[in-house]
Amino acid sequence: MQMRPAELAAIRAGAVDLAFRRWEQPRLRVGTQMRSAVGLIEITSVDRVPVSRLTAAEARRAGAASLAALRQGLDRVHPERPVYRIGLRYAGADPRAALREAVPDAAELDALVAWLDRLDRSSSTGPWTRATLTLIDELPATRAPDLAERMGRDTLSFKQNVRKLKERGLTESLDIGYRLSARGGAVLDHEGLPRSDASRSAPEPGTPLPHLGAPATRALTAHGVVRLEQAATLTAAEVGALHGVGPFALGRLRTALAEAGLSFRDET
Incomplete structure (x- = not known):
């Protein structure tokens, strides 16, 4: 629905x-x-x-x-x-939110690896799980069609595969594309697979933006705003003037700021 x-x-x-x-x-x-x-x-x-x-x-x-x-x-x-x-x-x-941040222990890692192996064996197009996890790790917040093209897959089947990984907390959907979760990163590390340098760096401090829709997310990201604390340095008018930020995104952002004890610069 x-x-x-x-x-x-x-x-x-x-x-x-x-x-x-x-x-x-x-x-x-x-x-x-x-x-x-x-x-x-x-x-x-x-x-x-x-x-x-x-x-x-x-x-x-x-x-x-x-x-x-x-x-x-x-x-x-x-x-x-x-x-x-x-x-x-x-x-x-969504219970998957907590699951994504729960780094698995040795027994869980073995179970996840066995599950990934079963997915690969049952695939009619060949193994795909590790390549997909590695690609998302390398290219977070990248459009699904672009990732699918790199994998040599159609977009629909690629999204279906990523959805399976997301159910186990290994990936997270963004307004644009995906990113690897801490749980997914632990699986790649466990298997000694190459990791993106960006994923290993310390995360930028602050509170991530809420889901605002792809146009608003693109507009804010291009303006250097990826955390609520950064949005709080701007006025509501400055954010609303960004191409792609409509009334819904502005209202959603204002609500998220309030929940975090923040506000736009002109609404203190």
Whole structure:
């Protein structure tokens, strides 16, 4: 179930707890927890509802500007399909976040190596796990299509493979591309595989930027801003003037600053 960044942020904040979709049949089950950029989103209900019975209160709970706007949005794509009302709630942080930073002990390393070996043996295109980990280590924050081209793979199959590594906490998705986690680095070190010098250097101090979307991330990175502490040296107007930083990214950044006890320079 696709959700926009602004919708995810509103669910996490508790401002949105419903979504409406046109499906031929239900695609989600009650109790399902979906991973997202803001953490886990749990499905609390799935009900088929007639469009004529939708209410203004439900539209507000879904983050729509009005009941008319909700209906117009639902009629835009596949208007012949029935409408389903999906209850949503924020269910906490993605457990993979803690897993990525947990350096495995010897037994865990042996199990991870055995799992990677099984993936390589079952691949119809040959071994890929170590090459993928090494490439992400060498080229963090690089577009998936560019990484796939270097591997001689199509983008879709490359992303599917990286997703398997991410499930075990070996990689982390960024707004642009990926990076190797501490756990993934430990696997490469354990096997004596070459590591990027950049990955071995001490991380830049400070709090990483939240997920803002690729355009905003590119704009801030080009401006030398990769940590919240750096963003706090700028005014809201200076950040908003960067090409690619829209109202959502600016609001998301302001929220992240507040959570870290910071603010834009002109909002102290």
